[in-house]
Amino acid sequence: MNFLNRLVIPESNEHLTLLKYLLVIVTILFVTYTSIALVASTFSAYFDVRGKRKGNRTYLKFARNLIDLAAPNRGLIFSLAVLPLVTAILIYTQLLYGMNLGISTYLSYAAVFYFVGFYFLYSYNRSSHLDTIYRTFRQLAKSHASEVDSEVSTDVDSFERSITNIRRKAGRRGAVLLWIATWIFVGTTRLAFTPDRWATSSFLTVLFSSQTFWSFVDYVVSALVVTSAAVLFFFFVWDNGIVNSADNAYRSFVKKFSLTVGIIFVAIEPLLIFFEIQNLPQHSLSSATFGLAGIAMFIAFLLLHMFYSMLKDSRINLGTYAFIGVVLLVSIWAAKDEIAFSHATRVQDQVLGQRYAEMVEDLNPNRSVAVISGEDIFNGRCSACHRFDVKLVGPPYNQTLPNFVGKMDSLEDFIMNPRQVVPGYPPMPNQGLKPAEVKAVAEYIMGVYLKTHPQAAKKDTATVKM
Ligand code: HEC
Incomplete structure (x- = not known):
């Protein structure tokens, strides 16, 4: 991605620090949203298939609501996935200028998978809603058989068949593309703060390394926890929730499912945090890293407690707190990576800052006579x-x-x-x-x-x- 390098302008050290803060913010937005999109779209595709096979209405409805959460509309996809990722790529280009690392290039590959994946998920979402419309139409048509033109009925049938086909494929493809994108994203960001690997890094080592694998496991477990909390929050609290309060059977199904997933995975979170700390490169260990890990474990225990009490007593609804908790967890994760990245690029910052000083010097018209x-x-x-x-x-x-x-x-x-x-x-x-x-x-x-x-x-x- 050499053309990206042409966008680089020399910046003072203060600006570089500012860029790093910006990087943390866009990472938090991006990771929170895409974790939810990854897990919710995967579950959606799964429940869609199972629901159709078993004729289970609850599964089908859950599949539809989940994809509403994963890819609700174009505006949201743009502002929480596309914009943050493009910003992050530009910031990495700026911060790592001249190091020949390929981080921005690999992230751009991830971006392509993300964007095409979201495109599929969005069409899956749209066609899921069409599917509901067809089903409603057929029910109505049954009770008013005499008033419905038989030609219209046949049309609806054939449209429905093709839509179902497209929907299935789009849902599955979207989810698979997001998994690939996540793998590349996680592997690349991991590489960014592991300077020991810079000398020998290539796209292949990003794809196939144990670091990528473990970071990915870590990411997916957090994503499952984040999504459980997001379901509890967006299905039941936000804007009165998307779940109709009269439909008790559906409510308790959704609650039980997301709480079970949440409990299982938040219980392994502390273990993963522990391993993550063990595996961090030596030079990025600092008291700040340990402090953050401690806070993360504490939040994980709080979440476990919240999920458990909600499961015990269905009247308790802590969706809001659980969601705040997972956003904090993601923020800590991003901050920890950022600290490691800052440690890894200390020397690089000096070099860039010097380049800036030289540029300012060159701009000074009195330079030669001073x-x-x-x-x-x-x-x-x-x-x-x-x-x-x-x-x-x-x-x-x-x-x-x-x-x-x-x-x-x-x-x-x-x-x-x-x-x-x-x-x-x-x-x-x-x-x-x-x-x-x-x-x-x-x-x-x-x-x-x-x-x-x-x-x-x-x-x-x-x-x-x-
Ligand atoms: C950011 C702080 C900082 C700035 C700015 C700075 N220095 Fe230093 N300087 C140090 C530190 C710290 C040491 C001790 C380094 C060591 O012993 O490893 C040092 C050591 C020195 C020494 C002693 C070296 C020796 O072998 O005993 C000299 C001479 C020196 N600096 C000159 C300068 C000059 C000239 C400038 C300005 C052009 C400058 N420094 C700017 C922090 C600074």
């Missing part, structure tokens, strides 16, 4: 972390500069390419200065140091001229 002033560079770039006499982020110059007296070359070399040297300090980030600027600032700080420490200056006057 006199490079060591003092200005010190005030602008270094004083945030360094003073001469006190310790800030970096060591005080009065403590480190003595080592460089008479060794201006190595001082310049350090500023050009900082390395970890002084124990107890974090490594100094590369300041991205040009050689002339490095020379100017090195001479400036050494000059100030020698002026205030004449003793040291006496030892060495040959190399440093003020």
Whole structure:
């Protein structure tokens, strides 16, 4: 997807951070919705087949309501699936520019499967409703046989047959495409925050790796939990619910089914969280990751409790809380991945930020005539972390500069390419200065140091001229 790279503009580090937050938000929207779509469409296709085979009205109705949840209308599909995924692809392109990783390309493959899958699911949804219309028509026609033209009846029969056929296929194809799309999506996002695999990564390693497999299992289990809660919320609470309150048999069937699925899978969730933490790459483990995992387990236990009490007592309806709980779970999942991704791209951010600084520099019309002033560079770039006499982020110059007296070359070399040297300090980030600027600032700080420490200056006057 090289054309995507052409859309990249250099951005400051602040912008890159902003993009990462945006990435978390679109991921939460996308993952919440597509998890529901994946599971609801699969169950819908299943209950549609079983309902037709057994002539079971409840199954057929459930199948129809489920697809209403999975692919309700084009506006929603666009804003919760298409838009977030396209945004995520653009953000990944920007953040990983120049790394030759293929993340955006693989995500684009996933996007194709998602979009075609949703197209099928949407037609499945539309034709499911037509199916109901035909069925109602035939019932009415039976009781008013004398008034119905026999030609119309035959037409309806043949339309119904072809619609049923199309519907079946569309439903099944849509669900299968979503499963493939999810596999690619999960494998690719996993790769994005596993730098150990970057060197050897290709699309094949994304498709066939144990990491992809386990992340996928994890995703599907969460998706089942999310969908159970979504069914409880959207079928019974939201907008008075899509389930007619008079139809008690159907109500209790839906409740029992989604609560059972919810209980089974939310009970294995803590185990998966545990394994996930075990499998995270070493460098992305941090106290934040452990904290998030703890919160996730706590929410999983709360959900288990809610599902269980709803199953015990049908009058209790905690659909709203359960849905809030699963959205929180998805958010934690996205935040955890984001932290891992941030850790993985720390160096990359430095490089991109530097590129931005250079671009801004190039735009400055006075650049060639401006006199490079060591003092200005010190005030602008270094004083945030360094003073001469006190310790800030970096060591005080009065403590480190003595080592460089008479060794201006190595001082310049350090500023050009900082390395970890002084124990107890974090490594100094590369300041991205040009050689002339490095020379100017090195001479400036050494000059100030020698002026205030004449003793040291006496030892060495040959190399440093003020
Ligand atoms: C973001 C904070 C930060 C900024 C900005 C920064 N430094 Fe540093 N600097 C550090 C830290 C931290 C160390 C200690 C690094 C180490 O020991 O590994 C350090 C160490 C040094 C040292 C001592 C190296 C040694 O071998 O003892 C010099 C000299 C130095 N910085 C110069 C500069 C100059 C010149 C600038 C501005 C162009 C600058 N620094 C900007 C954080 C910073």
